[in-house]
Amino acid sequence: MSGCGGGPDPRTELVNPIPLQEFESLLQRGKTYQARALIEPFASPEQPNSIRGIARLGLGRCDLADKRYEDSLLHLDKARRLLPPGPDQAQARFHLGVAYLHKKSVMSALNHLEAAFAGVSDIDLKKRSAYLIVRTQDELGDPVSTLYREASAGSYYSEYSGIWSQPVPVVAQPPIETTPRETTPKPEARRLAPPPLRLLKRQQWNARPVRTSSVNPMSRPFRITVHHTADQESLSSISQSDPREYLKILQRHCQNNLDWGDLGYHFLISKDGRIWEGRPMKYQGAHAGNPTLNRGNIGVALIGNFDSTKPSTAQVRSLQNLLASLCDLYRIEPSKIFGHGDLKTTGCPGRHLSSILRELVRKLEKSNLSRRRDGFDSKSR
Ligand SMILES: [Zn+2]
Incomplete structure:
Protein backbone atom coordinates (compact mmCIF):
# COMPACT_ATOMS: atom_id res chain seq x y z
CA MET A 1 0.00 0.00 0.00
CA SER A 165 -42.92 13.61 -8.79
CA GLN A 166 -45.60 12.99 -6.24
CA PRO A 167 -45.55 9.67 -4.47
CA VAL A 168 -48.50 7.84 -5.93
CA PRO A 169 -50.74 7.45 -2.93
CA VAL A 170 -53.24 4.78 -2.19
CA VAL A 171 -56.89 5.13 -3.20
CA ALA A 172 -58.56 8.38 -2.20
CA GLN A 173 -58.91 7.57 1.50
CA PRO A 174 -59.78 3.89 1.54
CA PRO A 175 -62.28 2.95 4.22
CA ILE A 176 -59.68 1.88 6.76
CA GLU A 177 -62.01 1.55 9.73
CA THR A 178 -64.28 -0.87 7.88
CA THR A 179 -61.43 -3.25 7.05
CA PRO A 180 -59.88 -4.21 10.38
CA ARG A 181 -58.44 -7.45 8.97
CA GLU A 182 -55.54 -7.30 6.59
CA THR A 183 -57.25 -8.37 3.41
CA THR A 184 -55.28 -9.26 0.34
CA PRO A 185 -54.33 -5.93 -1.18
CA LYS A 186 -55.45 -5.32 -4.72
CA PRO A 187 -52.35 -3.59 -5.98
CA GLU A 188 -53.72 -2.95 -9.44
CA ALA A 189 -56.79 -1.11 -8.19
CA ARG A 190 -54.82 0.83 -5.63
CA ARG A 191 -52.06 1.86 -7.92
CA LEU A 192 -54.45 3.11 -10.54
CA ALA A 193 -56.79 5.07 -8.31
CA PRO A 194 -56.54 8.79 -9.06
CA PRO A 195 -53.85 10.44 -6.96
CA PRO A 196 -54.04 14.12 -6.10
CA LEU A 197 -52.79 15.86 -9.16
CA ARG A 198 -49.92 18.28 -9.13
CA LEU A 199 -50.56 20.77 -11.87
CA LEU A 200 -48.28 23.63 -12.81
CA LYS A 201 -50.64 26.52 -13.37
CA ARG A 202 -50.47 29.07 -16.15
CA GLN A 203 -48.86 31.73 -14.00
CA GLN A 204 -46.02 29.30 -13.28
CA TRP A 205 -44.98 29.45 -16.90
CA ASN A 206 -45.86 33.12 -17.31
CA ALA A 207 -48.67 32.49 -19.77
CA ARG A 208 -50.11 35.45 -21.59
CA PRO A 209 -53.83 35.95 -21.02
CA VAL A 210 -56.30 34.02 -23.17
CA ARG A 211 -57.61 36.13 -26.04
CA THR A 212 -61.21 35.69 -25.03
CA SER A 213 -62.60 37.00 -28.32
CA SER A 214 -61.22 33.90 -30.06
CA VAL A 215 -62.40 31.09 -27.78
CA ASN A 216 -65.68 29.31 -27.07
CA PRO A 217 -66.90 28.20 -23.69
CA MET A 218 -66.40 24.50 -22.87
CA SER A 219 -69.47 22.35 -22.63
CA ARG A 220 -69.61 19.45 -20.15
CA PRO A 221 -66.44 17.40 -20.75
CA PHE A 222 -67.34 13.87 -21.80
CA ARG A 223 -64.21 12.69 -23.63
CA ILE A 224 -60.43 13.09 -23.64
CA THR A 225 -58.09 13.13 -26.61
CA VAL A 226 -54.37 12.41 -26.30
CA HIS A 227 -51.82 13.95 -28.66
CA HIS A 228 -48.11 14.28 -29.17
CA THR A 229 -46.67 17.67 -30.10
CA ALA A 230 -44.21 16.35 -32.74
CA ASP A 231 -42.22 19.57 -32.77
CA GLN A 232 -39.39 20.50 -35.05
CA GLU A 233 -35.94 19.79 -33.71
CA SER A 234 -34.97 23.24 -32.39
CA LEU A 235 -38.19 23.48 -30.43
CA SER A 236 -37.96 19.96 -29.15
CA SER A 237 -34.62 20.61 -27.46
CA ILE A 238 -36.06 23.70 -25.77
CA SER A 239 -39.00 21.64 -24.57
CA GLN A 240 -36.60 19.35 -22.73
CA SER A 241 -34.25 21.89 -21.22
CA ASP A 242 -36.83 24.55 -20.48
CA PRO A 243 -40.50 23.53 -20.71
CA ARG A 244 -41.60 27.02 -19.57
CA GLU A 245 -39.89 28.69 -22.47
CA TYR A 246 -41.30 26.05 -24.80
CA LEU A 247 -44.86 26.73 -23.63
CA LYS A 248 -44.40 30.44 -24.13
CA ILE A 249 -43.13 29.93 -27.67
CA LEU A 250 -46.00 27.56 -28.44
CA GLN A 251 -48.57 29.98 -27.03
CA ARG A 252 -47.11 32.84 -29.05
CA HIS A 253 -47.30 30.70 -32.18
CA CYS A 254 -50.95 29.73 -31.53
CA GLN A 255 -52.04 33.29 -30.78
CA ASN A 256 -49.99 35.18 -33.35
CA ASN A 257 -49.62 32.80 -36.29
CA LEU A 258 -52.73 30.64 -35.99
CA ASP A 259 -54.91 33.42 -34.60
CA TRP A 260 -56.23 31.18 -31.82
CA GLY A 261 -57.25 32.48 -28.41
CA ASP A 262 -54.62 30.34 -26.67
CA LEU A 263 -52.78 27.03 -26.81
CA GLY A 264 -54.99 24.33 -28.29
CA TYR A 265 -54.47 21.73 -25.53
CA HIS A 266 -55.80 21.89 -21.98
CA PHE A 267 -52.86 19.98 -20.49
CA LEU A 268 -49.30 19.33 -21.60
CA ILE A 269 -46.85 16.85 -20.12
CA SER A 270 -43.15 17.57 -20.48
CA LYS A 271 -40.48 14.89 -20.72
CA ASP A 272 -39.68 15.23 -17.02
CA GLY A 273 -43.27 14.25 -16.23
CA ARG A 274 -44.49 17.64 -15.10
CA ILE A 275 -48.07 18.47 -16.02
CA TRP A 276 -48.67 22.01 -17.25
CA GLU A 277 -51.94 23.83 -17.50
CA GLY A 278 -52.61 24.87 -21.09
CA ARG A 279 -55.89 26.39 -22.24
CA PRO A 280 -58.11 26.82 -19.18
CA MET A 281 -60.76 24.12 -18.92
CA LYS A 282 -63.55 26.67 -19.09
CA TYR A 283 -62.74 27.13 -22.78
CA GLN A 284 -63.28 24.57 -25.52
CA GLY A 285 -59.97 23.28 -26.85
CA ALA A 286 -58.52 23.53 -30.36
CA HIS A 287 -56.81 20.19 -30.83
CA ALA A 288 -59.05 17.51 -32.31
CA GLY A 289 -59.57 18.93 -35.78
CA ASN A 290 -62.86 20.84 -35.90
CA PRO A 291 -65.40 22.41 -33.53
CA THR A 292 -67.60 19.31 -33.52
CA LEU A 293 -64.69 17.10 -32.49
CA ASN A 294 -63.52 19.65 -29.93
CA ARG A 295 -66.88 19.83 -28.20
CA GLY A 296 -66.67 18.52 -24.62
CA ASN A 297 -63.23 17.18 -25.48
CA ILE A 298 -60.28 17.61 -23.10
CA GLY A 299 -57.03 17.95 -25.02
CA VAL A 300 -53.94 16.35 -23.45
CA ALA A 301 -50.59 16.55 -25.23
CA LEU A 302 -47.36 14.77 -24.39
CA ILE A 303 -44.47 16.92 -25.50
CA GLY A 304 -42.33 14.98 -27.97
CA ASN A 305 -42.58 12.90 -31.13
CA PHE A 306 -43.66 9.38 -30.29
CA ASP A 307 -43.43 8.00 -33.75
CA SER A 308 -39.66 8.01 -33.44
CA THR A 309 -39.15 7.58 -29.67
CA LYS A 310 -41.02 6.29 -26.67
CA PRO A 311 -42.39 8.73 -24.10
CA SER A 312 -40.34 8.82 -20.88
CA THR A 313 -41.45 6.75 -17.90
CA ALA A 314 -42.19 9.96 -16.04
CA GLN A 315 -44.45 11.13 -18.88
CA VAL A 316 -46.37 7.89 -18.99
CA ARG A 317 -46.82 7.89 -15.22
CA SER A 318 -48.11 11.46 -15.31
CA LEU A 319 -50.40 10.69 -18.23
CA GLN A 320 -51.85 7.79 -16.29
CA ASN A 321 -52.40 9.99 -13.22
CA LEU A 322 -53.88 12.80 -15.27
CA LEU A 323 -56.26 10.53 -17.16
CA ALA A 324 -57.37 8.81 -13.97
CA SER A 325 -57.97 12.17 -12.28
CA LEU A 326 -59.87 13.64 -15.23
CA CYS A 327 -62.05 10.54 -15.56
CA ASP A 328 -62.77 10.70 -11.86
CA LEU A 329 -63.41 14.44 -11.72
CA TYR A 330 -65.67 14.65 -14.77
CA ARG A 331 -67.12 11.13 -14.55
CA ILE A 332 -65.70 10.19 -17.91
CA GLU A 333 -65.58 6.49 -18.80
CA PRO A 334 -62.09 5.29 -19.84
CA SER A 335 -63.66 4.10 -23.10
CA LYS A 336 -64.06 7.81 -23.92
CA ILE A 337 -60.29 8.35 -23.94
CA PHE A 338 -59.03 8.57 -27.51
CA GLY A 339 -55.78 8.91 -29.34
CA HIS A 340 -56.06 11.73 -31.86
CA GLY A 341 -55.89 9.14 -34.65
CA ASP A 342 -59.09 7.51 -33.34
CA LEU A 343 -61.03 10.68 -34.23
CA LYS A 344 -59.48 11.69 -37.51
CA THR A 345 -56.88 10.50 -39.97
CA THR A 346 -53.56 11.49 -38.43
CA GLY A 347 -50.39 9.83 -37.19
CA CYS A 348 -50.87 11.63 -33.86
CA PRO A 349 -50.06 10.63 -31.09
CA GLY A 350 -47.39 8.47 -32.76
CA ARG A 351 -47.17 4.69 -32.84
CA HIS A 352 -45.35 4.30 -29.51
CA LEU A 353 -47.74 6.49 -27.54
CA SER A 354 -50.76 4.99 -29.32
CA SER A 355 -49.98 1.52 -28.07
CA ILE A 356 -49.11 2.78 -24.58
CA LEU A 357 -52.40 4.67 -24.50
CA ARG A 358 -54.38 1.57 -25.42
CA GLU A 359 -52.69 -0.23 -22.53
CA LEU A 360 -53.42 2.64 -20.10
CA VAL A 361 -57.10 2.71 -21.09
CA ARG A 362 -57.31 -1.04 -20.50
CA LYS A 363 -55.74 -0.62 -17.05
CA LEU A 364 -58.08 2.23 -16.17
CA GLU A 365 -61.10 0.18 -17.24
CA LYS A 366 -59.89 -2.73 -15.17
CA SER A 367 -59.26 -0.56 -12.12
CA ASN A 368 -62.68 1.07 -12.51
CA LEU A 369 -64.23 -2.36 -12.52
CA SER A 370 -62.44 -3.56 -9.44
CA ARG A 371 -63.12 -0.31 -7.60
CA ARG A 372 -66.80 -0.75 -8.32
CA ARG A 373 -66.62 -4.34 -7.17
CA ASP A 374 -64.89 -3.24 -3.98
CA GLY A 375 -67.56 -0.65 -3.38
CA PHE A 376 -65.20 2.33 -3.52
CA ASP A 377 -67.77 4.14 -5.60
CA SER A 378 -70.75 3.19 -3.47
CA LYS A 379 -72.18 5.47 -0.80
CA SER A 380 -72.16 2.67 1.74
CA ARG A 381 -68.64 3.25 3.02
ZN1 LIG B 1 -53.02 15.46 -32.31
Missing part, protein backbone atom coordinates in the same frame (compact mmCIF):
# COMPACT_ATOMS: atom_id res chain seq x y z
CA SER A 2 1.76 3.10 -1.15
CA GLY A 3 1.27 6.57 0.19
CA CYS A 4 1.08 9.66 -1.92
CA GLY A 5 4.15 9.69 -4.12
CA GLY A 6 3.75 13.36 -4.84
CA GLY A 7 3.91 12.69 -8.56
CA PRO A 8 2.74 15.18 -11.16
CA ASP A 9 -0.78 13.77 -11.34
CA PRO A 10 -2.23 13.43 -7.87
CA ARG A 11 -5.53 11.96 -9.09
CA THR A 12 -6.79 9.64 -6.45
CA GLU A 13 -7.18 6.72 -8.85
CA LEU A 14 -3.43 6.62 -9.22
CA VAL A 15 -2.38 6.96 -5.63
CA ASN A 16 -5.08 5.48 -3.51
CA PRO A 17 -5.33 1.80 -2.73
CA ILE A 18 -9.12 1.56 -3.03
CA PRO A 19 -10.11 -0.63 -5.98
CA LEU A 20 -12.21 2.14 -7.45
CA GLN A 21 -12.86 0.55 -10.81
CA GLU A 22 -14.24 -2.55 -9.22
CA PHE A 23 -16.27 -0.40 -6.87
CA GLU A 24 -17.77 1.61 -9.74
CA SER A 25 -18.58 -1.52 -11.65
CA LEU A 26 -20.38 -3.06 -8.66
CA LEU A 27 -22.28 0.16 -8.02
CA GLN A 28 -23.32 0.45 -11.66
CA ARG A 29 -24.66 -3.08 -11.54
CA GLY A 30 -26.68 -2.30 -8.41
CA LYS A 31 -24.53 -4.59 -6.25
CA THR A 32 -24.38 -2.08 -3.43
CA TYR A 33 -23.86 -4.69 -0.73
CA GLN A 34 -20.65 -5.92 -2.33
CA ALA A 35 -19.58 -2.41 -3.24
CA ARG A 36 -19.97 -1.35 0.37
CA ALA A 37 -18.04 -4.35 1.66
CA LEU A 38 -15.21 -3.57 -0.75
CA ILE A 39 -14.58 -0.04 0.48
CA GLU A 40 -15.69 -0.15 4.09
CA PRO A 41 -12.19 -1.11 5.39
CA PHE A 42 -10.79 2.07 3.90
CA ALA A 43 -13.10 4.23 5.99
CA SER A 44 -11.46 3.16 9.24
CA PRO A 45 -9.72 5.79 11.39
CA GLU A 46 -6.20 4.45 10.83
CA GLN A 47 -6.41 5.34 7.15
CA PRO A 48 -5.21 8.75 5.99
CA ASN A 49 -7.92 11.37 5.61
CA SER A 50 -7.86 11.42 1.83
CA ILE A 51 -8.48 7.65 1.69
CA ARG A 52 -11.16 7.80 4.36
CA GLY A 53 -12.78 10.65 2.44
CA ILE A 54 -12.94 8.62 -0.78
CA ALA A 55 -14.28 5.62 1.12
CA ARG A 56 -16.95 7.72 2.81
CA LEU A 57 -17.88 9.18 -0.57
CA GLY A 58 -18.35 5.66 -1.89
CA LEU A 59 -20.39 4.58 1.12
CA GLY A 60 -22.59 7.64 0.73
CA ARG A 61 -23.18 6.80 -2.92
CA CYS A 62 -24.15 3.22 -1.99
CA ASP A 63 -26.66 4.56 0.52
CA LEU A 64 -27.98 6.99 -2.04
CA ALA A 65 -28.48 4.12 -4.49
CA ASP A 66 -30.29 2.19 -1.76
CA LYS A 67 -32.46 5.24 -1.00
CA ARG A 68 -31.04 5.43 2.54
CA TYR A 69 -30.84 9.18 2.43
CA GLU A 70 -30.13 9.87 6.11
CA ASP A 71 -27.14 7.50 6.13
CA SER A 72 -26.01 8.84 2.82
CA LEU A 73 -26.00 12.41 4.13
CA LEU A 74 -23.83 11.37 7.10
CA HIS A 75 -21.23 9.65 4.93
CA LEU A 76 -21.15 12.32 2.28
CA ASP A 77 -20.86 15.16 4.73
CA LYS A 78 -17.98 13.35 6.41
CA ALA A 79 -16.40 12.84 2.99
CA ARG A 80 -16.74 16.52 2.22
CA ARG A 81 -14.86 17.38 5.42
CA LEU A 82 -12.16 14.75 4.98
CA LEU A 83 -11.36 15.50 1.36
CA PRO A 84 -9.23 18.47 0.39
CA PRO A 85 -10.85 21.09 -1.85
CA GLY A 86 -10.80 19.79 -5.40
CA PRO A 87 -12.70 17.48 -7.73
CA ASP A 88 -13.25 14.73 -5.16
CA GLN A 89 -14.69 17.09 -2.61
CA ALA A 90 -16.86 18.61 -5.33
CA GLN A 91 -18.06 15.14 -6.20
CA ALA A 92 -19.06 14.59 -2.58
CA ARG A 93 -20.98 17.86 -2.73
CA PHE A 94 -22.76 16.77 -5.90
CA HIS A 95 -24.04 13.62 -4.20
CA LEU A 96 -24.87 15.64 -1.07
CA GLY A 97 -26.99 17.84 -3.31
CA VAL A 98 -28.85 14.82 -4.66
CA ALA A 99 -29.40 13.40 -1.17
CA TYR A 100 -30.69 16.74 0.11
CA LEU A 101 -33.09 16.97 -2.83
CA HIS A 102 -34.50 13.61 -1.85
CA LYS A 103 -34.85 14.89 1.71
CA LYS A 104 -36.63 17.99 0.32
CA SER A 105 -34.00 20.30 1.82
CA VAL A 106 -33.93 22.39 -1.28
CA MET A 107 -31.71 25.25 -0.12
CA SER A 108 -28.98 22.93 1.16
CA ALA A 109 -29.26 20.97 -2.06
CA LEU A 110 -28.81 24.03 -4.24
CA ASN A 111 -25.90 25.22 -2.16
CA HIS A 112 -24.02 21.93 -2.66
CA LEU A 113 -24.97 21.55 -6.30
CA GLU A 114 -23.70 25.02 -7.13
CA ALA A 115 -20.40 24.25 -5.39
CA ALA A 116 -20.25 20.94 -7.24
CA PHE A 117 -20.88 22.62 -10.57
CA ALA A 118 -17.98 24.98 -9.92
CA GLY A 119 -15.62 22.28 -8.69
CA VAL A 120 -16.15 18.98 -10.49
CA SER A 121 -13.88 18.13 -13.37
CA ASP A 122 -16.04 15.35 -14.72
CA ILE A 123 -18.15 16.70 -17.61
CA ASP A 124 -21.05 14.40 -16.91
CA LEU A 125 -21.24 15.44 -13.25
CA LYS A 126 -21.05 19.09 -14.23
CA LYS A 127 -23.96 18.65 -16.59
CA ARG A 128 -25.91 16.73 -13.98
CA SER A 129 -25.29 19.46 -11.39
CA ALA A 130 -26.56 22.10 -13.81
CA TYR A 131 -29.58 19.98 -14.71
CA LEU A 132 -30.54 19.49 -11.07
CA ILE A 133 -30.10 23.20 -10.30
CA VAL A 134 -32.26 24.22 -13.26
CA ARG A 135 -34.89 21.61 -12.58
CA THR A 136 -35.13 22.56 -8.91
CA GLN A 137 -35.29 26.28 -9.53
CA ASP A 138 -37.92 25.73 -12.20
CA GLU A 139 -39.90 23.78 -9.66
CA LEU A 140 -39.60 26.66 -7.18
CA GLY A 141 -40.50 29.15 -9.88
CA ASP A 142 -37.16 30.91 -9.27
CA PRO A 143 -35.16 32.58 -12.02
CA VAL A 144 -32.32 30.41 -13.33
CA SER A 145 -28.95 31.77 -14.35
CA THR A 146 -28.17 31.26 -18.03
CA LEU A 147 -24.89 29.64 -16.99
CA TYR A 148 -26.76 26.60 -15.64
CA ARG A 149 -29.44 26.78 -18.29
CA GLU A 150 -26.82 26.54 -21.04
CA ALA A 151 -24.74 23.90 -19.30
CA SER A 152 -27.76 21.64 -18.93
CA ALA A 153 -29.27 22.34 -22.34
CA GLY A 154 -30.89 19.30 -23.89
CA SER A 155 -30.04 16.99 -21.00
CA TYR A 156 -32.52 14.83 -19.22
CA TYR A 157 -31.91 12.21 -16.53
CA SER A 158 -34.85 9.95 -15.87
CA GLU A 159 -33.25 8.63 -12.68
CA TYR A 160 -33.94 11.92 -10.92
CA SER A 161 -37.58 12.28 -11.94
CA GLY A 162 -38.74 10.65 -8.69
CA ILE A 163 -37.36 13.59 -6.73
CA TRP A 164 -40.10 15.93 -7.90
